[in-house]
Amino acid sequence: MLNPSQSRQSCICCTFYPFCKTDAKNLHAADQVNLTVKRLRRLKRNEILCLPKKPFQNLYAIQSGALKAYQVEADGKERIRGFYFAGEVFGYEAIYTGNYLFTTVALSETVICENPYDNFLALISSQPTLQKHILYLLSQQLNIGSYLAATTAEQQIAGFLLDLSARLYASGTPLEFSPPMSRQDMGNYLRLTPETISRIFSLLQKNKIIAAVNKTIRMLQPEKLQQIADGLLSIQVA
DSSP, rough: OOOOOHHHHHHHOOOTHHHHHGGGGOOOOOOOOOTTOOEEEOOOTEEEEEEEOOOOEEEEEEEEEEEEEEEEOOOEEEEEEEEEEETTTTTHHHHHHHOSOOOOOOOSSSEEEEHHHHHHHHHHHHHHHHHHHHHHHHHHHHHHHHGGSSSHHHHHHHHHHHHHHHTTTTOOOSSEEOOOOHHHHHHHHHHHHHHHHHHHHHHHHTTTTTEETTTTEEOOOOOHHHHHEEEEEEOOOO
């Protein structure tokens, strides 16, 4: 459970924070939020937040933890459509359809804020400065996953690792982080086999671009990882 100090820090780092902070004097306790937020909700690992075709009511801001969104295709296979981390918001795509599109589950113990959409609309209609912020957030969301269009598997994986490091630590890209998803989930999202993921991870380690121990990844040469993602460098067997 988050203590009050951790909760306030999570709020400040959240992209949805401007919609909740109408008066800084109101942010004195862990669960004290304005009327935009309905409630805090705590999810256990593998607990479902949304199911496909569930009527859209809330935008969900992630205070801690991580979510995985996926759909089951006609062949019965799970296809991961995205990951969402602390400080991010889930549910934008449901604004248009009126229903949530994917099954969304917690990858770890996760705390979310339920933000009723009607309350959110009333807020931005009364505060035009927030309209610019929501457009920024929507544009930011649309740009996540641009590396999926890369032509090679090594570009996709390099782009994914750089994206992960930035999103897991929005205040600055760290040299070390622990992805909350499995290698199998990585491969599913990138549309790559587990063997391909393992092979490229091994090459990145042999070339001393990253170090991977258990689930912890350390970027030894982030500039080379960026060059790989940009298609300017190809990794070679050391």
